[in-house]
Every structure is written in C-alpha cells, then in structure tokens.
Amino acid sequence: MIAVNGITKRFKLYAKPSDRLKELVFGRCYHHTYTALDNVSFKVGKGEAVGILGKNGAGKSTLLKLLTGILLPDAGRIDIQGKVTGLLELGTGFDFNLSGLENITTNGLLLGMTPAEIRSLRDQIIAFAELEHYIKEPLRTYSSGMVMRLAFAIAIHANPDCFIVDEALSVGDAHFQQKCMRKIRRFRERGGTLVFVSHDLNAVKMICDRALVLDQGRLVADAPPEQAVNYYNRIIAKMESAEEVPSTVPGAYGSGRAEMVEWEFRGEESLTTVVSSGEICRCRLRIRAQQEIPQLTVGILIRDRFGQDIFGTNSYLLGVPLTLGPEQEVDVVFRLPMTIAPGKYTLTAALHTDENHVEECFQWCDNIVKFEVAGIKGTRFAGVCRLATTMEVIKRGRGNAEDRLKPGVVGGAH
Ligand SMILES: Nc1ncnc2c1ncn2[C@@H]1O[C@H](COP(=O)(O)OP(=O)(O)OP(=O)(O)O)[C@@H](O)[C@H]1O
Known part of the structure; x- marks a missing residue:
C-alpha cells in the first residue's frame, strides 16, 4: 500500500x-x-x-x-x-x-x-x-x-x-x-x-x-x-479547462472554431451499428465552421472495449484537403471495410489542423458512436484484424530456382 x-x-x-x-x-x-x-x-x-x-x-x-x-x-x-x-x-x-x-x-x-x-x-x-x-x-x-x-x-x-x-x-x-x-x-x-x-x-x-x-x-x-x-x-491539445469552449457534444472539447453538428454510422448492408467483420461501414460527419478554416483535418478513431486504439485515419493522412468558409457546413463521409475481430468498439471523431490534434484542436469527441462487429464475412482469421494476405505453395525440387532461401529469410528446422 x-x-x-x-x-x-x-x-x-x-x-x-x-x-x-x-x-x-x-x-x-x-x-x-x-x-x-x-x-x-x-x-x-x-x-x-x-x-x-x-x-x-x-x-x-x-x-x-x-x-x-x-x-x-x-x-x-x-x-x-x-x-x-x-x-x-x-x-x-x-x-x-x-x-x-x-x-x-x-x-x-x-x-x-x-x-x-x-x-x-x-x-x-x-x-x-x-x-x-x-x-x-x-x-x-x-x-x-x-x-x-x-x-x-x-x-x-x-x-x-x-x-x-x-x-x-x-x-x-x-x-x-x-x-x-x-x-x-x-x-x-x-x-x-x-x-x-x-x-x-x-x-x-x-x-x-x-x-x-x-x-x-x-x-x-x-x-x-x-x-x-x-x-x-x-492537455496535449493545449485545452486546459480555462480555455475550453462549451461544446454542443457532451464531453467534447476544443476551441470550437469548427464543430460536428451531426453524425451517422452504419454498415452498408446491415444498415445498423451491428456489422459483420469485413462489411463496408459508412461514417458521415456534418461539420460547421464558425469562421474560415483554411486547413481542416477531419479524423476518426476506432477503439476496442479496453479503450485501445485499433485504427485511426484522417483527411490529412488520406490526402483530402478541406477548407471551410465562415458558417459553412459540409458532410464528410468515410467508408471503410471493418476487417476487425468480432467485439464491441467505439468511434471517436476529431477536427483539428495538420496530422494530429496537438497543434490546434477545434473539437475532439470521444466515443460518439458505439458499434459491434458480430460474425465474419469472408475468410475467418485469428487476432484483432484481417490483413489482406495471399499465400502460395512452391513445390521444391532439384534445380528449382526458388529452392534457395533468399537473404532476409531466417530460421528453419533441419
Ligand atoms: N535535479 C533536478 N534539478 C533541477 N530541476 C530538476 C531536477 N530534476 C527534475 N527537475 C525539473 O523538474 C521538472 C519535472 O521533471 P521530471 O523529470 O519529474 O519530469 P517528467 O514528467 O518525468 O518528464 P519526462 O517525461 O520528460 O521524463 C522539470 O522541469 C525538470 O527540469
């Protein structure tokens, strides 16, 4: 103790x-x-x-x-x-x-x-x-x-x-x-x-x-x-309580120069928040700027039931430039195959500048959507995600050029 x-x-x-x-x-x-x-x-x-x-x-x-x-x-x-x-x-x-x-x-x-x-x-x-x-x-x-x-x-x-x-x-x-x-x-x-x-x-x-x-x-x-x-x-978003602007989303924080006014998440087949692993999911965020924002980054982050970050992406990483004028509203739609293991997840969304929210964070909304992955569409797998994997079997034989191990391949039982 x-x-x-x-x-x-x-x-x-x-x-x-x-x-x-x-x-x-x-x-x-x-x-x-x-x-x-x-x-x-x-x-x-x-x-x-x-x-x-x-x-x-x-x-x-x-x-x-x-x-x-x-x-x-x-x-x-x-x-x-x-x-x-x-x-x-x-x-x-x-x-x-x-x-x-x-x-x-x-x-x-x-x-x-x-x-x-x-x-x-x-x-x-x-x-x-x-x-x-x-x-x-x-x-x-x-x-x-x-x-x-x-x-x-x-x-x-x-x-x-x-x-x-x-x-x-x-x-x-x-x-x-x-x-x-x-x-x-x-x-x-x-x-x-x-x-x-x-x-x-x-x-x-x-x-x-x-x-x-x-x-x-x-x-x-x-x-x-x-x-x-x-x-x-x-704290790393430099948003200590004194500077915080009340947000329309409970628990959200940020400077409030841009805000999410509406969001929607569903599987394109299930049309609900219970989706199959491998199903394409659609996440739409309606964003409004209070004033002109020349470089806006819109991001999403998926976390598992332990709160561990599973996957995140944003408009900056995807190379989609976004500029908003004063009072302008846009819908940003992410579509992604939910090739992650069955389980319960949350979706966090954020509006900021550049690659991450450290420089200027307009709004960060933790866990705005809860969703579940139930069942697997396509090839089953072990672990937390399905990586696009190919496999081939190369027959061994005398004189086969593929027979020799290439540098970088280590290990083996003889
Ligand atoms: N022996 C020391 N003499 C003078 N200042 C010190 C001493 N040890 C720590 N400090 C100061 O106290 C503050 C806290 O330091 P500390 O190493 O505890 O921070 P930290 O949170 O562990 O940081 P980091 O993540 O960089 O390791 C710092 O400003 C540091 O410069």
Missing part, C-alpha cells in the same frame, strides 16, 4: 554553475526555485496498478524518485508498506566497470535480496535477461537494451511487493518488451502493486486499474485509465 500525502518537491535552479558557488561564498540568493511537484496526494492499494501520465517535465520521474526514496520531499509524507523496487533511469545502481554477474550481486543486495537469494536466482536472472554469453563482460560494453534487460530481470526477481517502473522499458526491443509485460502481468496476478510511467497510452489502458495525470507538478486527474488518457489528451 502506498499513501502519498501532500508532497511538494522544489529544485533550486541556477542560471550559471558559478552562481551556486557565489551563493555559498556571498550568502546571497543566486537561484530561483522551481516547484516540480506541488501538494500531490493519492493512494495506491495493495495489488493495484496505477499509471502516471503527463507531458515532458510534468513531474512524473520526480514522483517516482520520491516513491523509491532516491529523493526526499520538501513537504508532505509518503508511507509505503512492503518492499519496493524501482526501474528508473537506466543504469541506476549499476557499476559499469563491474561485470554483469558482479552487478547482479551488488544490485540485488541494494534491492534487499539476501546473498542466498541472489545465489539461487542468479541463473534465472541471467536466462531472463538473455545475457548468458555476455554476463562476465563489464557493463560498459553492454548496449542500453542489454543494461535494461539486466536491470529489469534483477528488479522483478527481487520479489518486490511494489514495482515502480519508469519509461525504461521503452529501451528494449519488441520481443523483450512483450516478455516484460508478461512478467508484469504475472507479478500483478500474484497480488503485486505496480506504479507505471509511460507515454504508451494503450499500455496504460491495458495494464492499469487507474491513472494519475500530472500537469506542471499538480495532480489534475485520478481516474479510470480511459478517462485519464482522454484528460491527458486534452
């Missing part, structure tokens, strides 16, 4: 390194104070997974450093029950002149493992990190991905009650990231508590029970992951 009560963390910022010395010598103030965390309070229950979201510099890493005891707060209190291990900045707690093997011992001891535990888990740690051939080499010869693999393997095998992970995981390749995610899931199934910083919004939605949003050091949202991600999206 973690209880964070009104913590504040300030840093002294000096314009020049010499100002620090001048302050010491002359006893005058040569710094200004930056508040990285401002009166932040929250609780994380045992076995809960909490994501932390925020723009660069919002205070996420500072918060994790306070939770792991690397930094102390200037005000407030943190109470943690149980053993905490953290995977923060890459290489924290490692000696790069020692070998991987020696670092397992020193780092394991730092994380509260006993020498006997380290001895018994050493081989598992090395195998998990896939470093069998390099473990006797000094860490300075490792790539950042190898360091991360070792750090993750030690931290998770230290059997913490609470695991705190910063962006570190993003260093690994896709294979290792998946392996880490599986391990984190198992850790959670065993009742482990997780605090997780990530810019990967889908990962936060998949793993976390709740997410916190930090903005300029303040905790501005503590909500279920999907709501928190939507809130975070507002």
